[in-house]
Amino acid sequence: MLGLPKSTEIAKQLPKKAIYEKFQLKSAQRDRFDSDISRIDIVNVVSPDTVPGLKEGEHVKEFYVLLVSLKQELYDEKNILLLSKLIKQHMVFALVFEDMLRFAVVHDKLFSTDWEPLADAALPLMGIDMDKVWEHIVTTIGGFEVMEGVTIEEQITIDGERLKVIKKIETLEKKVRLEKQPRRKLEMFEELQELKKQL
Numbered sequence: 001m002l003g004l005p006k007s008t009e010i011a012k013q014l015p016k017k018a019i020y021e022k023f024q025l026k027s028a029q030r031d032r033f034d035s036d037i038s039r040i041d042i043v044n045v046v047s048p049d050t051v052p053g054l055k056e057g058e059h060v061k062e063f064y065v066l067l068v069s070l071k072q073e074l075y076d077e078k079n080i081l082l083l084s085k086l087i088k089q090h091m092v093f094a095l096v097f098e099d100m101l102r103f104a105v106v107h108d109k110l111f112s113t114d115w116e117p118l119a120d121a122a123l124p125l126m127g128i129d130m131d132k133v134w135e136h137i138v139t140t141i142g143g144f145e146v147m148e149g150v151t152i153e154e155q156i157t158i159d160g161e162r163l164k165v166i167k168k169i170e171t172l173e174k175k176v177r178l179e180k181q182p183r184r185k186l187e188m189f190e191e192l193q194e195l196k197k198q199l
Contacts, residue, residue, distance in 0.1 A: 001043060002065065002094060003122030008050040014040040014066070023086045033082065036075040040083070041067045043094070046125065046133070057131030063090035065123065070097040073115075080104055090134060092123060092141070103141050108156045111142035165198050 001009060016037065020030050047062030048054050066083070080093055084106035093104040101121040104112035124140070127133040135152050139145060146155045172192050179185040
């Protein structure tokens with residue numbers, strides 16, 4: 001399943017009731033969780049024990065794939081973030097709604113892929129050790145690359161800062177178009193040029 005080796009497959013349901021009790025969720029959290037998620041199953045464990053030839057990583061020893069059956073396509077991302085906080089493991093979420101699937105992963109922040117047909121969904125294992133495999137999964141799901149000499153965490157921060165600058169530029173460009181006073185327009189234009197240098 002999901003293009004992973006058969007040796008990684010397991011079938012273990014995580015009952016929602018057990019999650020509620022173990023983590024003492026408030027009724028509002030339970031209701032939100034229950035309105036989005038119908039079932040959670042652990043379907044794969046990827047580790048050196050389940051994938052021969054794969055070395056243990058310095059930071060990542062194993063990761064789990066959780067199949068999360070959704071009740072609706074427009075789910076609350078807070079539920080996925082909640083699951084990642086409640087279960088202290090490296091996890092990939094295979095979110096399924098009807099016959100569509102999207103992968104999600106939390107690594108400093110939540111990343112997810114676009115929806116694709118369930119039959120086509122695959123999670124490639126690339127790397128010589130668990131650290132590299134995990135990094136590849138995060139960057140693939142997140143749709144970004146890690147620059148040479150930078151850690152994945154540093155890259156996420158760099159990309160986050162870059163996105164903030166891009167949003168500032170977009171906002172300022174709209175203001176420049178609407179501004180009537182030439183002097184103020186020039187000041188904004190100069191500010192735009194400075195922001196663009198940061199990219």
